Amino acid sequence: MLKILRYYFRKFKGDIHANEYIYYPKNFLSDAENTNDVFNKIYFKNTWGSTESSSGRGSEIQHTKTLLKKLDRLTKEFEIKSMLDAPCGDFNWMKHLDKTRISYIGMDIVEDIIDSLNAKYAHNSKLPFQIGDIMAGGLPQVDLIFCRDCLVHFSFEDIHQSLSNFKKSGSKYLLTTSYTDRGVNRAIQTGGWRPINLEKEPFNLPKPLKLIHENNLDYHGMYFDKCMALWKLSDIKI
Secondary structure, X not given: OHHHHHHHHHHHHOHHHHOOOOEOOOOOOOOOOOHHHHHHHHHHOOOXXXXXXXXXXXXXXXXXXXXXXXXXXXXXXXXXXXXXXXXXXXOOOHHHOOOOXXXXXXXXXXXXXXXXXXXXXXXXXXXXXXXXXXXXXXXXXXXXXXXXXXXHHOOHHXXXXXXXXXXXXXXXXXXXXXXXXXXXXXXXXXXXXXXXXXXXXXXXXXXXXXXXXXXXXXXXXXXXXXXXXXXXXXXXXX
């Protein structure tokens, strides 16, 4: 409760609205030839510093318990039968989602992650993992594209390209991270990090069909507005 109160106090002061929080990894590859280089380096150096998940603290079980429960309800409410998890990361928490009704595909740009997952789950034909880049396109058509903690690392241009590729896939819904109380979106180079609000400039997405509040209490509640926002891809204009 204290962290929640701190969040609203910071919001009242204008700290949340200002949205000045931009982070770049140590020894950031600002001159990297492609995004594959950037995210491979982040993975191999465990840049986000989690001892539980190479995908970072946000993929630890303690930070995804609420999301798991709400995501299970959402997939039932919207009758999701197929799902692309991109990027899937190391599958640390998603493995706990009830996927008995869902045809699941995990995709990531880091080849070593995919090789490891395919080896680990070789016995389960219902858990295919494949190398892929949401900025490059060629995505499968599914009921739901699940894209958590990814676009926050992309430049404006790369976010727009990814959203365009989501639409081109012919998929029905997009569920992706958005920080709903942020008033300003800051430009970064791909590979950095900052919160984004996809309803604000330069994205201007319509009001989401549904929000899953993750109830994130990291950093004294600074990111309590972190949500997974659901859009019908046909409603997104690119």
